[in-house]
Amino acid sequence: MSTGLTFANCDHSKDPIVGCALEGIATTVAGIKDVSIVIHSPQGCASTVAAGYDTHEVDFTKRKVGCTRLFESDIVMGASEKLKDMIKQADQSFDAKVMFVVGTCAADIIGEDIEGLCKQLQPEIKAKLVPLLAGGFRGNAYDGLDMGMNALLPFIKKRQVKRRGRKPRIVNIIAPQANLNPTWWADLAWVTQTLKSLRIKVQTVFSHNTSFEEVEQAGEATANILLSHDIGYKFANKMQQIHDIPLILGDIPLPIGVNNTTRWLKALAAHFQIEEKVQPMIKQGEEMVVDTLRKRALMIIPRYRNCRIAVSADGTLGIGLVRMLFEELEMIPEVLLFRSAMTDSQPILERELRSLGISPLVAFSADGYQVKQALEESGVDAVIGSAWEKYMAEELGIKIAFDVFSPTNRETYLDKPYFGYEGMINMMEVIANDWERAFRSKEIHHT
Amino acid sequence: MTANIDGNVVFYGHLSELYRLAKEGKIKTTLQGSHTRPCKFWTATKILSGIKNAIVISHGPSGCAYGVKRAYKLTNSRNSGSPYEPVVTTNMSEKAVVFGGEKELQGAIREVDEKYHPDAIVVATSCASGIIGDCVDDVVNKARQEIQSEIMTIHCEGFAGEYRSGFDIVFRQIVDFMEPPTPERKAQLADAVNIVGAKMGPERTEVETDVKELVRLIEAMGARVHSVIAGDCTLEELKQAPSAAVNCTLCLDLGYTIGKAMSDKFGTPLNSTILPYGISATEKWLQGAAKYLGMEAEAEALMEREYAAIKTEFEEAKQYIQGKLAIIEGHDAIKCLSIAHMLDRDFGMRAVIYNFHPWSTEARETSVDYLLETGLDPEILITKGTLAFGKYESMKQTEDELLDFIGGLEQESVVYFGSSLSFPHIPVVDLNAILNRPRFGYRGALKVAKCIKTALQYGFRPRSALTKQMVFPKNSGLASAQSLTGKLAQDLPDCTVYAQKKRGKCCQE
Numbered sequence: 019m020s021t022g023l024t025f026a027n028c029d030h031s032k033d034p035i036v037g038c039a040l041e042g043i044a045t046t047v048a049g050i051k052d053v054s055i056v057i058h059s060p061q062g063c064a065s066t067v068a069a070g071y072d073t074h075e076v077d078f079t080k081r082k083v084g085c086t087r088l089f090e091s092d093i094v095m096g097a098s099e100k101l102k103d104m105i106k107q108a109d110q111s112f113d114a115k116v117m118f119v120v121g122t123c124a125a126d127i128i129g130e131d132i133e134g135l136c137k138q139l140q141p142e143i144k145a146k147l148v149p150l151l152a153g154g155f156r157g158n159a160y161d162g163l164d165m166g167m168n169a170l171l172p173f174i175k176k177r178q179v180k181r182r183g184r185k186p187r188i189v190n191i192i193a194p195q196a197n198l199n200p201t202w203w204a205d206l207a208w209v210t211q212t213l214k215s216l217r218i219k220v221q222t223v224f225s226h227n228t229s230f231e232e233v234e235q236a237g238e239a240t241a242n243i244l245l246s247h248d249i250g251y252k253f254a255n256k257m258q259q260i261h262d263i264p265l266i267l268g269d270i271p272l273p274i275g276v277n278n279t280t281r282w283l284k285a286l287a288a289h290f291q292i293e294e295k296v297q298p299m300i301k302q303g304e305e306m307v308v309d310t311l312r313k314r315a316l317m318i319i320p321r322y323r324n325c326r327i328a329v330s331a332d333g334t335l336g337i338g339l340v341r342m343l344f345e346e347l348e349m350i351p352e353v354l355l356f357r358s359a360m361t362d363s364q365p366i367l368e369r370e371l372r373s374l375g376i377s378p379l380v381a382f383s384a385d386g387y388q389v390k391q392a393l394e395e396s397g398v399d400a401v402i403g404s405a406w407e408k409y410m411a412e413e414l415g416i417k418i419a420f421d422v423f424s425p426t427n428r429e430t431y432l433d434k435p436y437f438g439y440e441g442m443i444n445m446m447e448v449i450a451n452d453w454e455r456a457f458r459s460k461e462i463h464h465t
Numbered sequence: 466m467t468a469n470i471d472g473n474v475v476f477y478g479h480l481s482e483l484y485r486l487a488k489e490g491k492i493k494t495t496l497q498g499s500h501t502r503p504c505k506f507w508t509a510t511k512i513l514s515g516i517k518n519a520i521v522i523s524h525g526p527s528g529c530a531y532g533v534k535r536a537y538k539l540t541n542s543r544n545s546g547s548p549y550e551p552v553v554t555t556n557m558s559e560k561a562v563v564f565g566g567e568k569e570l571q572g573a574i575r576e577v578d579e580k581y582h583p584d585a586i587v588v589a590t591s592c593a594s595g596i597i598g599d600c601v602d603d604v605v606n607k608a609r610q611e612i613q614s615e616i617m618t619i620h621c622e623g624f625a626g627e628y629r630s631g632f633d634i635v636f637r638q639i640v641d642f643m644e645p646p647t648p649e650r651k652a653q654l655a656d657a658v659n660i661v662g663a664k665m666g667p668e669r670t671e672v673e674t675d676v677k678e679l680v681r682l683i684e685a686m687g688a689r690v691h692s693v694i695a696g697d698c699t700l701e702e703l704k705q706a707p708s709a710a711v712n713c714t715l716c717l718d719l720g721y722t723i724g725k726a727m728s729d730k731f732g733t734p735l736n737s738t739i740l741p742y743g744i745s746a747t748e749k750w751l752q753g754a755a756k757y758l759g760m761e762a763e764a765e766a767l768m769e770r771e772y773a774a775i776k777t778e779f780e781e782a783k784q785y786i787q788g789k790l791a792i793i794e795g796h797d798a799i800k801c802l803s804i805a806h807m808l809d810r811d812f813g814m815r816a817v818i819y820n821f822h823p824w825s826t827e828a829r830e831t832s833v834d835y836l837l838e839t840g841l842d843p844e845i846l847i848t849k850g851t852l853a854f855g856k857y858e859s860m861k862q863t864e865d866e867l868l869d870f871i872g873g874l875e876q877e878s879v880v881y882f883g884s885s886l887s888f889p890h891i892p893v894v895d896l897n898a899i900l901n902r903p904r905f906g907y908r909g910a911l912k913v914a915k916c917i918k919t920a921l922q923y924g925f926r927p928r929s930a931l932t933k934q935m936v937f938p939k940n941s942g943l944a945s946a947q948s949l950t951g952k953l954a955q956d957l958p959d960c961t962v963y964a965q966k967k968r969g970k971c972c973q974e
Binding site: 028030032033034035036037040041060063064066069085087088089090092111122124127153155156157387405406409410412425427 | 504531534549559562568573626627
């Protein structure tokens, strides 16, 4: 795998396009139903927690958040009493079954003993108190997602009776929200519906609309499926160690594009020994893609062929996109810019690039400066990314920018998966419209 | 006051009385834990985002920089034609928290100077760097000798002050970038004003914004605007700003801080009024500017011209509402006070501000003082719901209480000034809707008048069952703008909305 991208003056300064660990933790907690959160922090952190709720599109009536609003005197003198009062008030007002008590940078650094306080206070509180230290300095949002999920591990009950014989088809789904699809829950829905049609039960989703009971019962699953290439591997490893639940499909790209979707479905079927069941799905899906594109998108063939493109994405969508763009749409991905470090999934990318026979320039944990720099030096025809990359492209004179990922400028009223066969068509629809806009005349010739 | 609501009233009286009670500590002014505002870091960086070619280095974990970048910079790119702009962070890790982050900051300053060649670098401290006690000032002072850019520190740890303290500290400190007036510059800028109190960046390109209207009025008077601070002002503009004829506050509350600082340091005159909603407030604003420009006659002529252009339609609209009761949603304290001023002075309405949190008496002290000095002392109604814990719970309770209040009044005599996401059975005038801009100046006064007239003319139409269900799914009760998608919540101001099952539902239901 080629890296080949070097950036000067980036050792100490970063122009972030990913949030901090608190946002990641909040994005895990917000996916659990009927919980409340008390943030032990200055009030600004409440907006970071709100971003976690926004990621899940949680209705406002269901957001139960209290903040201790720490000020200077609290930092100097400590704020345990303030936290106790807030927990009691939140318990009374919100009446949730579980309350996450989250300490952010300030509380974390001054050494507020949130765990001890929760233990001490628990007898007086109806909700189950779950303490979490979530200082933003503990990493970026991806690290935070990992931390949030690992914090749920102690609550997963161990199966008492070891299974013998053939194991039932029950899976947990991990980290669906680590996905830059603006309607990523549609990807989760595609996966769960696919599993349902194959008579594979979904035990627990970590996490989206997940009840705490479901978290506790996650030990009942017989396999874990990870829907991210950026995070979740540590959690999956722990699930294997503690609960003997293996991670499946963890060494192949997620189902982006026709070939990756087919491979993913086949691998899923192979694990559960239901190969014959998945064949009609594959056939139908592949035919749908071809039929749709030949009716409505014939022009893409000369347009996209040998278009030199940069990809700025997360690992979740980015890895699978490489094959879709190169093999299926005949573009040439020359630059790959990933938002996370992808420590555990780099081998998947390496294998993909080797099998495709290409060596694009690659950067991991790319920040805004690096993305822009890479685009400037690359001379590509097009970039696929988010609104950030769209603005960069405009400034740099890159004519074509596909605004496909979050944050996006597009209004999307209907949920659109990017996974699966339909997902490919959805992405291509965005790409096609952005292409049209790029080349449509912006001048009016007045007579 | 109706009997139903009496039991839920925390305060019903005039602003002056509320103000007195707050100052005497007889009414609680702290926000409840469920009702947060942006912290000092957020408000400080909102102002800093309005200085062109200035890079903010957030000395802290990445979340602080990322949050403000997503909120301010992405919005500026979307709406105001700004190019992609970074907000840089030193990305403090656990190691830096334990061992100190000064080296990282030193390196970051050097790198930013090299990478971006900004006119100015502003180092903004965060909770983390503030608590561990990094000597940021020392690092900055040393770096000053080594880099091309100008550089400054803003101590704006999130815990270090209430919401507005971030605005204040930046407005006070950027005065340090400014240069004393010189006779040459004063002569050059004798016909120029600064508009002070802006934030975040340039104006939206596709909207007739309030600031654009003020600029138009200044230019129509024969003067010019030297700089909008901090609405996309350059460092060079800041340096020369003290030489302008006068500083005119855009927002009295925020503009006053920088105006006073410039007045104290450089003697730059200050024209400080309430937000220029409506004719009366606009006249004061223009007259205040004209006094220092020596353009009183031009100002009078301008005001006559401007009023003449809108008179017919304005007076016609006025007839619809003169003498009526205006219930003004009080979540945005400055706006609601300014609207109350306009409705009283220009339209002859009786204004009652609802849901005005006592916290606002401290946060908006300058505006409150000004309003009372002008002789306007609107009625304030605060019900228990306003102070309840839980954002949703608070709004639900507030909604019930307000509907009780409206229910006891003659429906034809009441107009609600608040968000269209409200569905009371009285006409709703939404002055925040984007089609209803500008709101400042004479054009703004006309827009407001037309908005009111339209709301009243079409008051017969029941609100859409579709949109009502969008806001209130059946059986859900109350919601606010924040119950809708995250993107929508960013675009709309928060507001209180009303459940359809309670009193105040549409008469067609």
